Amino acid sequence: MPEDPSPAIAVSTVIFRVHREQEGERGHLELPLVRRVRQPYLGRWALPGGPLHPTESLRDAARRNLRETTGLDPRHLEQLYTFGAVERSPSDRVVSIVYWALVRDDEAERARLGENVAWFDADQVPELAFDHDEIVMWALKRLRAKVGYTRxxxxxxxxxxxxxxxxxxxxxxxxxxxxxxxxxxxxxxxxxxxxxxxxxxxxxxxxxxxxxxxxxxxxxx
Amino acid sequence: MPEDPSPAIAVSTVIFRVHREQEGERGHLELPLVRRVRQPYLGRWALPGGPLHPTESLRDAARRNLRETTGLDPRHLEQLYTFGAVERSPSDRVVSIVYWALVRDDEAERARLGENVAWFDADQVPELAFDHDEIVMWALKRLRAKVGYTRxxxxxxxxxxxxxxxxxxxxxxxxxxxxxxxxxxxxxxxxxxxxxxxxxxxxxxxxxxxxxxxxxxxxxx
Structure with a gap:
C-alpha cells in the first residue's frame, strides 16, 4: 500500500509599498501580483512564490521571491504565517510559508519588475489563485493592526x-x-x-x- | 538523476503553564517535554510533536500534540513560527511548524500526562533534541514580550x-x-x-x- 505523500512546501511573499504617482498626491497601499502561466489557475493572478528549493532557507526563498518579482533586495522581510489547510490546493497538498516584505516607494520605482508582474491596489485585488485572497486579507489585517502600535x-x-x-x-x-x-x-x-x-x-x-x-x-x- | 526530495513537514507545540505546588507559593513557568524513544537523539528530551498527517490541518496536528502530551483540549492554541533552516535535522530536511498553547494550572493538574512526558521549569530545560532549545528560547521571548501589552x-x-x-x-x-x-x-x-x-x-x-x-x-x- 503506497504511503500518503508528505505535503509539498511552498514559500510565498506579500510585498507592500505605499505608492504616490506624484509629490503631494495621496498614497495608495499596493502589492505586486504575478500572472500564472501554468495550471492550476492558469492566467489567474497570484502572490509571488513557488516551491522551496532543497538547499535554501525559508527566508532565502522569500528573498528570491522578492528579487524575482520586484528586483529588490529585502530591507524588511519577515515571516507572517504558515497556511496549511488540507484542501487549499486543487491537486496535491501544499503547505505555504508566507513572508511579508515592506519596500520603499522610491526603491520600488527604480527597480525592475519581473515578467507577468504588476502592482495592484491592496483593497482592489482581483480574485486570486488558491487561497491567496485569504492570505492577502490576513496580511492586510496584521499590517493595519500593527501600524497603530509599532514603527x-x-x-x-x-x-x-x-x-x-x-x-x-x-x-x-x-x-x-x-x-x-x-x-x-x-x-x-x-x-x-x-x-x-x-x-x-x-x-x-x-x-x-x-x-x-x-x-x-x-x-x- | 533523482530529484532532491521535498523537505518533510512536522508540527511541534510549546505548551506553557504557571504551576504552583500549593496556594500562596510563588508560581513557576513550566512546559512539558517528551523523552525521545528513537533515533536521532534517542533518550534526549524534545518538544511534543511529530509528522503532519496527510488529512489533518496544521492546527489539528498541534491539537493532537497537546492532547497526547497533557491530555488537554486546547483553550489557547496559536501558531508561533515556522522553523526551516536547512541543517536543523541530522538526516533528511524537516520544516517544523510550531504552535504554542497556554493551559491553566488547575486543568493541567487534573489532566493525564502522556508516556515519557514531564514538566520542566521553562528556564531550566535540559539540552534538547534538534533545534528545540532555540524554539523554546523563541517562545519564551515572545511570551515575555507579549505579557507587557496583551491579555x-x-x-x-x-x-x-x-x-x-x-x-x-x-x-x-x-x-x-x-x-x-x-x-x-x-x-x-x-x-x-x-x-x-x-x-x-x-x-x-x-x-x-x-x-x-x-x-x-x-x-x-
Whole structure:
C-alpha cells in the first residue's frame, strides 16, 4: 500500500509599498501580483512564490521571491504565517510559508519588475489563485493592526521623512484620513521618531522638519 | 538523476503553564517535554510533536500534540513560527511548524500526562533534541514580550481571578517581582480586566475582589 505523500512546501511573499504617482498626491497601499502561466489557475493572478528549493532557507526563498518579482533586495522581510489547510490546493497538498516584505516607494520605482508582474491596489485585488485572497486579507489585517502600535510605517519611508510623510503612509495603510494635529502629538509622545535637525528642501517660508526612526530591530513583528 | 526530495513537514507545540505546588507559593513557568524513544537523539528530551498527517490541518496536528502530551483540549492554541533552516535535522530536511498553547494550572493538574512526558521549569530545560532549545528560547521571548501589552496572562488563570493571581502569573512569566501597587494601577487603567462584583472566598476581613478578562479574541497573537 503506497504511503500518503508528505505535503509539498511552498514559500510565498506579500510585498507592500505605499505608492504616490506624484509629490503631494495621496498614497495608495499596493502589492505586486504575478500572472500564472501554468495550471492550476492558469492566467489567474497570484502572490509571488513557488516551491522551496532543497538547499535554501525559508527566508532565502522569500528573498528570491522578492528579487524575482520586484528586483529588490529585502530591507524588511519577515515571516507572517504558515497556511496549511488540507484542501487549499486543487491537486496535491501544499503547505505555504508566507513572508511579508515592506519596500520603499522610491526603491520600488527604480527597480525592475519581473515578467507577468504588476502592482495592484491592496483593497482592489482581483480574485486570486488558491487561497491567496485569504492570505492577502490576513496580511492586510496584521499590517493595519500593527501600524497603530509599532514603527512598521517607517519601513515604507526614506531614511528621513517629515511627519506629513509619516501620516500619509499611515493614512494609506489604514485607508482613512487622520487628524494632523492629533497625529503629530501622538507620534511625538511615542518616542518612535526623533528630529534629525534638518529640514525638507524647497522654497517654503517654514520648511517642515525631517525625522528619522528610532527603531533598532525588526519592524514587522 | 533523482530529484532532491521535498523537505518533510512536522508540527511541534510549546505548551506553557504557571504551576504552583500549593496556594500562596510563588508560581513557576513550566512546559512539558517528551523523552525521545528513537533515533536521532534517542533518550534526549524534545518538544511534543511529530509528522503532519496527510488529512489533518496544521492546527489539528498541534491539537493532537497537546492532547497526547497533557491530555488537554486546547483553550489557547496559536501558531508561533515556522522553523526551516536547512541543517536543523541530522538526516533528511524537516520544516517544523510550531504552535504554542497556554493551559491553566488547575486543568493541567487534573489532566493525564502522556508516556515519557514531564514538566520542566521553562528556564531550566535540559539540552534538547534538534533545534528545540532555540524554539523554546523563541517562545519564551515572545511570551515575555507579549505579557507587557496583551491579555496573554489571562489564559493561564481560571475565569475569575484576583489581581494578586494575575500579578503572580505575570511575575512567573517574567521571572521577576513586580511592585503590587504599580501593577494594580496599570492593570486597572488598561481596561483589560473588569470586576465581577464577587470576592474571593475565605475567612478574611477584606476578601480580595475577583476580576475577569475583557478579552474577546485570541490571546496569543
Amino acid at each position: 512598521i510605517a517607517h519601513a515604507l519611508l526614506t531614511d528621513e521623512f517629515t511627519l506629513a510623510d509619516l501620516r500619509g503612509v499611515t493614512e494609506a495603510i489604514l485607508s482613512r484620513r487622520l487628524d494632523a494635529a492629533n497625529f503629530r502629538r501622538q507620534v511625538e509622545a511615542s518616542g518612535t521618531v526623533e528630529p534629525t535637525g534638518r529640514f525638507q528642501a524647497g522654497g517654503r517660508h517654514r520648511p517642515p522638519a525631517l525625522y528619522r526612526s528610532t527603531a533598532q530591530e525588526e519592524l514587522l513583528r | 496573554i496572562a489571562h489564559a493561564l488563570l481560571t475565569d475569575e481571578f484576583t489581581l494578586a493571581d494575575l500579578r503572580g502569573v505575570t511575575e512567573a512569566i517574567l521571572s521577576r517581582r513586580l511592585d503590587a501597587a504599580n501593577f494594580r494601577r496599570q492593570v486597572e487603567a488598561s481596561g483589560t480586566v473588569e470586576p465581577t462584583g464577587r470576592f474571593q472566598a475565605g475567612g478574611r476581613h477584606r476578601p480580595p475582589a475577583l476580576y475577569r478578562s475583557t478579552a474577546q479574541e485570541e490571546l496569543l497573537r
